[in-house]
Amino acid sequence: MSNHHVYEKLISITSEINVMVNEPLKNHTYTRLGGQADWLVTPETYDEVRQIIKLANKEEIAFTLLGNGSNLIVKDGGIRGIVMNLNKLKEIKTEGTKVIAQSGARIIDTSREALKQRLTGLEFACGIPGSVGGALYMNAGAYGGEIKDCLESTIVVDSNGDLLTLRAEDLDLEYRTSNIPDNGYIVLEATFALQEGEYDEIKAVMDDLTYKRESKQPLEYPSCGSVFKRPPGYFAGKLIQDSGLQGTQIGGAQVSLKHAGFIVNKDNATADEYISLIHHVQATVKEKFGVTLEREVRIIGEDPQ
The missing domain is CATH 3.30.43.10 (Uridine Diphospho-n-acetylenolpyruvylglucosamine Reductase, domain 2)
Structure with a gap:
């Protein structure tokens, strides 16, 4: 064709x-x-x-x-x-104590809608930069909460183009993973089951988490968020810091000086430079501490010709 x-x-x-x-x-x-x-x-x-x-x-x-x-x-x-890209599917609505969000809506906006409706359970998501679909795809989490805790059901399209309604337990949600990629599902909509709460209490939690995020994360430069999964018994950022890698730069990509778990695009980096820096960090941490850092970020596409 x-x-x-x-x-x-x-x-x-x-x-x-x-x-x-x-x-x-x-x-x-x-x-x-x-x-x-x-x-x-x-x-x-x-x-x-x-x-x-x-x-x-x-x-x-x-x-x-x-x-x-x-x-x-x-x-x-x-x-x-x-x-x-599903960013035009971004409607968020509330039915009783449930918030129903389309997959292109930001998970941050979904948590704000919950706050507006005085519903508690999504506060942890107030600083996660991804979409609702992406949050389900990787069972996103932060500050002790994760999607698994509050997801009730989802509507997906399978690889044949058929619509399916699945329960949260059908998705094998574990630490930063789900069976969504393996099954070739595309998330269209998610229903979160929340509880009634007090507006001021919910807002206080969200304000606190937002402050923690803004004070610790390098939001002033483009980045893909946290690059590595947390290795059992360790913190990725601390291992990278203790390996003396903060500030290390390949081309325009840099291990953030603010939070070692982030790699930022400091100066018009290429994807190749960014990926090379990820490999360098993995190799150095492995050599110094014997710990294998597993990527949380996905790498897709083709190398340049």
């Missing part, structure tokens, strides 16, 4: 405004890294998502879900085929 024909098919499913050709992905990731997508599609309805997946299957076009690009590094060679 020719490139023009794919484009025509995509705009017939959604609209011209929702299909970008040869779009630089650094415009769509928190790290500000990444080469071009052949087609970047931003569907506006669940049915459009299903139809795009069916098109990719039928025409055997490579398909990648980008999420909102917060916990992700896209390589400098970009991504072939269709790349989907």
Whole structure:
């Protein structure tokens, strides 16, 4: 199928405004890294998502879900085929003590909606930069809470383009993992079961967590958030700090001076420089402490030609 024909098919499913050709992905990731997508599609309805997946299957076009690009590094060679971003599916509503959020909504905004409705249980998420879909994908957590604690159910599309409603326990949610990637699910919506609470108490917790995050995390530079999972019995940031790596720089990528668990794009870094610095940190910590740091951040895409 020719490139023009794919484009025509995509705009017939959604609209011209929702299909970008040869779009630089650094415009769509928190790290500000990444080469071009052949087609970047931003569907506006669940049915459009299903139809795009069916098109990719039928025409055997490579398909990648980008999420909102917060916990992700896209390589400098970009991504072939269709790349989907769900940031236009961002509705959040409340029914009783349940908050229902579409997958492109920010998990931060979902926790703020819970506060507005005087519902407790999502306070931990008030500083997590990702989307709702991404939060389920990796069972995101912070400050002692995680998605697993409050998720009731989710609506997903499977790799055939079919809609499924799943319970939280169907997702195998564990520390920073779920079975969503293995099953090829795309999250469209999540229902969080919360409890009634006191507005001032909920807000106080959120204000405290926001202060902790802003005082400790390097929010002044683009980054993918926490790069490594917490190794059993250790803290990744402390191991990196104790290895003397803070401030280490490869090209424009730097191990943050504010929080060693973060690598920041300090000065127009390439994805290659960022990934090289991740490998350097892993090798140094392994050599000094015998601990293997496992990546929390996903790396996708192709190396530059």
